[in-house]
Every structure is written in structure tokens, then in C-alpha cells.
Amino acid sequence: MTAPARSFSPRDPTDRKVLVTEVGTRDGFQAEPTPIPTATKVEILDALAAAGVPSFEATSFVSPRAVPQMADAAEVMARVARRPGVRLQALVPNARGAEAAAAARVDMIVCFVSASESHNEANLNKPIAGSLANVAEVARIARAAGIPLRGAVATAFGCPFEGDVPVDAVLRIVEAYVGEGVRHVSLGDTTGMATPPLVERAVEAIRGRFPAVEIALHFHNTRGIGLANVLAGLALGIREFESSIGGIGGCPFAPGATGNICTEDLVYLLHECGFETGIDLERLIAVARRVEEVVGHPLPGQVMKAGPRLRLHPIESVRRAVG
């Protein structure tokens, strides 16, 4: 049993470490209409790793016709610096993607299936059952290559077409993953429908059935409560979160709404709550600014604008608030 959430800091000193997985060069750059140059992707990945980010969903091995933004996946993996202790994951939709990812020597292959049929059809062009058959193929390829497999569950907290997603639908995917030897599961809040009670329900259901599975949470801030969901996850003892630098990425259904939770804002919250990430927040902010320059439009990250709380201001800068 984890510490009660009334204390928002970890009580057990051995339980302070939180793994932050950066997904900006995949989930974020994929949402940009103009593909980002390969050299820039590599520059951003290297700068983030130098700032201490320990884990990345670096790219995805998908059809370049479907997702031209990720056409350079193999080249990104060939050019990015390999650092000890840094995990470079890649997302794959099928066996062909898994073979390419294995050839590129990724550190972890991530397969994915939606928990709702209509989203899976829209995203992967097949029913869930068909995607699970693909997962079996992907798992064989990963095993043969000696690469760990991670299983992502899209629309785990709700589907933009169907609404609520029953927790049993999530358990069904996790069960299939576990049957393929998966030990790391990531619950994807694909369009920002997660809430603290839904996070609690999903995490407790998975732990009840599959206590050995490690759960990561992938939140979007589409409805403004992404970091409240993180706080809920922390209180449940979750110690891995996925986020994107600067909050890069959007929501395909809601113009102007944000996508992934923002890495700097997440790291700021974690550090302030007494968790350790190994990440240098000031260097992270510098990378976020660089990403904003690269994409050429403002990013939703807040800490990159305001700075950490103890970055002080000269008193002359005050605008008098009240008379």
C-alpha cells in the first residue's frame, strides 16, 4: 500500500524516483503539419538526454504514407546519441514496423491497441481482435531480437467516438499483452478524457488482475486537468509518466486545445512534491524554448514562460495590482 495521498510528498525515501518518458519527438512532432527535419529531431533528443531525461518514445516505425512526419524513424535512431541509462523506445503498429525497429536497435518496442473498437478502426483500420493478432507477431519479433516489449492501451480513459470505455475493455488488452510477455503497460489518455476517479479505477483494476505489470500513465491536457491526473497517479503509487517537451502536440478534435501534458511542467510538479527525476529543469526549459523556435508557434508549457517558482523578479517590475 502506498502512502496516503494527503501527504503529497513521498514518505518512503526508496520510493522517490519517478521515470519521465519524453514523447515529444513522436506524439508531439507527429501533430505538426510540417515534418521536422531529422537533424532537428536528433538535436532535440540529444539535448533532452543531456538534460537528464532518461526515457523516450523517440519515434514510430509506421507507414510513411500514413504519417509522413515519422518517415525518418530509422535515420533518427541511427543518428541519435546512445547514452548508458537512456532508453529509446519506438512505437510500432505491426510486424513490419517491429522488424524495422529491431533493425534500428531500439531499446524497447511499443505496440498499441485502442480499448474502444471505433477508435481502433479509425486509427489502425482493423478491429481490436485483428490488432491483438498483430501484437502476437510483434512480440515474436521483439523476443527474437531480445528487445523488451511495452504495450500501450489507447483510449484507456475514454473514446472520442464512443464516450466512456469500460475498464473491462482495458483489461482485455492488458491480458493479451501479458500473454505475450509484456511487463510494461502504458495507459493512453488519447484525447484527454482521463479524470482522477477514472485513473484510480483503471490502475486498481489492472493491479488487481495483473499485480506484476508496471503501469505508466500517458495523459493529455486537453481539458486542463492533465497534471491533476498525475497527482492522482502519484497518490496511487504510479512512478512513470509520459509527457512532451513544451506540451507540444494538439488534439485533432479540438482546435486550440492542448495535447500531451508538458514535460517541464510535469518535472516542476514532481520536484516540488519531493520526487526525483534526474532531470535538470533549467536545461529542460532551454530545450522547450528551442522546440518552440523549431515549430514556429507558441507552446502551451507554462513553466517555460514563468520559470520555476523561485526564479525571482526585481521589485521594480511590479505592476500594481490594486490601489
Next chain:
Amino acid sequence: MTAPARSFSPRDPTDRKVLVTEVGTRDGFQAEPTPIPTATKVEILDALAAAGVPSFEATSFVSPRAVPQMADAAEVMARVARRPGVRLQALVPNARGAEAAAAARVDMIVCFVSASESHNEANLNKPIAGSLANVAEVARIARAAGIPLRGAVATAFGCPFEGDVPVDAVLRIVEAYVGEGVRHVSLGDTTGMATPPLVERAVEAIRGRFPAVEIALHFHNTRGIGLANVLAGLALGIREFESSIGGIGGCPFAPGATGNICTEDLVYLLHECGFETGIDLERLIAVARRVEEVVGHPLPGQVMKAGPRLRLHPIESVRRAVG
């Protein structure tokens, strides 16, 4: 003792009600460079009350030279509809403001003092001790008029000039308020420096010393964690929060950073966690859109863009995420 935060919903059915105090027409409109017309302020206040918002910091009675945006305080109070069960508060810096607020028959007078000397000097042009003397005068006027007094503590979670604010500095202000008969205290996160552990520390310290005082929390989202702080407050049993419609308002020190937490996003989080506010979220969103039109620039609110989580999308709207 409140329910443990591991359950992010209220366990006790008598403890479901959360009071949302809307501060947009004061804290939000004050941050707009161009004053908003009085008729528009009245329209927004009336529309919010019609949507079920039960409490407002409607305006402030301050020097029109210092804050021209609030020069119409008396007129706003004269023209806004008075509805049973709706509380219209006004902020006052001194006796003159209190007299004007009493003459305007506000439902509650709000006095304020910063917990840090340099912010109080910058904001009120006097040391904390001088402001506390003012509070005594304001309290006399409020008592004479039979109007309840609320005490706000600015920079309660940090000062942009001094950094950390000791909890004793907050207790000192609260003690002075209590001495003047104040029963409602609002802790102001003036420049978005609150964090879950700081919220816990302040709330527990005040409760320890002044168990009869009701605490409201006023967060800014300057560093992206405003609603995580709300979740922390809920877990501590706090049942009043201040926010602004659309997230209107900014941070004077951080261009592009957001100000107050957004009312619709707050109400969405509260409802999703099982709390009751009496507010109609769809009508609230409509008012947020109107406010965006009024100020003429995009507001940071997310739910006003994405809609509540169960506002579904036609499947044809999908942009395929991966191949």
C-alpha cells in the same frame, strides 16, 4: 479528518458541495489593458449567476487612478441583478473602499494584506503593519454596516520578490484577521507559486491554530499546476476555490503565462470527481466564449475549447494518428 485522498471522490455524501467563487470580473478584467464597459461586466456577472455560479468577487473599490479598470465598481454593484443565494463580494484596500463597498450594499467585503513585506509595499504602498491597521478600520466599517468581512492573504504560497514565504508570516495575517472577527480567509497564490506540499503546510498550520476559520484557496495557473493544487486542497477537505471564467487574467511578471485557474476547467474537474457546485457547465462554457469575444484574444481555458469529456465526435472527424 477528511477522507484519504486516494479516493478522489467525496466518500461522505454530506461533504460533496464545493463553493466556486468567480473572480474574473475583478482579478481577470483588471489584468486587461483596456477597461471593459460596465454594461459588459454586468452582462457577464448576470450570465454567470444564471449558469449557477453562487459567489463572486465582483469588483474592487480602489483608487480609479491606480486601477482604472475598476473605476465603475459602484455602478457595477448598482446594476447587477441581486439573486437570492448569490454572494457578491468586493475587494477593498482601505477604509475609503470599505465605505464605498458598504454604500453599494455588497454581500461581503474582502480585505487583503500580503504575507511578504516587499509585495505588500509594492501592492499597497505600506508595510504589513500599516495594512493591518487599515484592516481594523475596514472591519469597523463592515461591522457597522452588518456586512461580513473576508480576509485575503496575498503571496500566501510565495512572493515573486522574496521567494518562499514562511508559514508564520501567513499565520500572523490570519491571526490579525481573526482578531477582527473574520471567519472566512482566502489564501492567495498571487503569482502561481503554490505547490501541493505548500498547500498542505499552510492549510494544516491555519487549522491547527484557528480551527473555526473557513479557508478558501485562490490559485493561479502560472506554472501549469493550478488544478493539481485544487486536487491537493480537495484531499485536505477544502471546499471553496476562487477562479476566473475562461482563465482570464495574466501574470504581470511572465508574458504569456496564465493567471487565475479557469472556472470551467475547475468545475469540470470538480464534477468529474463527484463534487457538486450547482453550476451548469455547458452554460458556463457559453459565458467563457462570450468573455473571449469581449476581451478579443484567446483565453487559456481548455474545456471551453474541447468541451466536456462526453461531448462526442463523429468518427469521420478522425485524423489518423499512426499508420
